Amino acid sequence: MRKLDCPDYQLGLGLTEEQKAFFDKHGIIIFRNFIHPDTVRLFIQELTRIEKQWLDEGRDKVNGVPLKFGKDEEGNKIIQRLCFLSMHSPAMHEFLQDPRLQSVVEFLQPYEGRIAENEKDGLVLNHYVRTHNSGFSQMGWHTDSPRDIFLGQKIMPMLNVGIHLDTTPFENGGLRVIPGTHKQGMLKLLFGKKYFIDNNPDPREIGFDINAGDLTVHDGRLWHRVQQSPYFGEASRRRVMYVPVVTGKFMPKHENSKTPLYHRFLQKVHK
Template identity: 50%
Template sequence: MENYPRFELSDPLGREPLEFFAKHGFLHFNNFISRETVSDIRAEIRVIEDRCVERQVEKINGVPIKYGTDVDGRKIIQRFPFSSQQSPLLSEFIQDPRFQSLFPLLGDDAENPRVGHNEKDGLVINHYINTELSKFIRMGWHTDCLRDVFYGKKIMPMLNVGIHLTDAKPGQGGLRILPGTHKQTIFGVLFKKPYFLDHRPDKNEVGLQTRAGDLTVHDGRLWHRVAQSTVMGEQSRRQVMYVPIISGAYAIKNEKSPTLIYQHFQNMVR
């Protein structure tokens, strides 16, 4: 399935992407944003990152910031939650009405579908770099709906939408998914693999070969991981933003929101 179909995002979504998502639990859209917009976003990320480093911000809305070191020794943020709350440009970006065309993927019964810019972890920027000093080079198998379990809530329909800011080249690692696992039972959601500890390739996994400006979306119940790059240094750099599309009751987070137990161990993930 490495030659899975890529689509162009339209409103409404066409029959083919809807059927593909229902069966496999993920979609890949080409050229969601231009290369120029990608450059503007990456420049903005650098600005808000430097500001947080200078202010020694540890958490945003209870969610820890994951710091690391770049190839030049500069301190960087490698996992940046609620980043849109730090930037008018990013805040405006996630209000793009095209995101609403993805709402039908939640299902016909989804209540209050919305972009969760101030729920879950908000707009998260992941910055992977494979060096000896990096704190974020891979991520083990997991699903995104585990957060609902930690909140003591019923697992609700959720989408994780990725906006890719760098090209994913062969050998550079990147997103690996297990198609169809969004249909598993609750037992499969919780116990199919050891969460975050298991980095082993799966014979059924599919690697998404994205380019800067592409958009991907996967069901929150889908098992996925981020593979480590086989190259080192600058060539291994990957940046991607993720924002949740969610439904159900609102659960807005703020500066008084508690840090969940599993978030205390986030910095152990490398």
């Protein structure tokens, strides 16, 4: 396993030809220091507020999408996967309007993309922490594309944009990808690995040194997973917000939306 040799790209109001070529080759790119440390702290405060509110309310779903629960180091109940966050936070909603963020849709050309604030799962938080009672410390190999099949439509080009709230060195686990697999055929996309069940390292995979405030963008067809931290407790904590950038038919969610079949599948394989 090795680290990706990625230049220290910055994301402006448009993509450069070099950035487009890098993404086209690897299927993933990192933009350094996309948000200021003060904004990182603000988002963590907002996440804490929303989590407390939803726990107090006894919520188990938002817009039909199940929340994922676990325990912290003291055995307290926490939410380890939250969704549609920007619909419950003015600060996060405003963040999704950032013109720099809007520029990543250029990676989908010639398709017209949009930030899916109220589609799929909206702005999601994945809160990985390794404790003896944690329900979410790693994630097996998967791509993001087959969920379209569960929604009754053909697989469409999409991106997943990650906003990283914790510094995670390569040695501490975190995101792993198999570069170039965004160009694989349909059979390998659907059957190349056992979705979410397979956590085994792949000789082709690469990892990253991620800093709080960095932004990652990966193609939805790219094979990726989350490596478990070798540490427990605070040292293992990794909080990442993801928002999808999608193409095709506009399919908004609402409080009466049904739970998609793929989430029922995920509930089983993550137990």
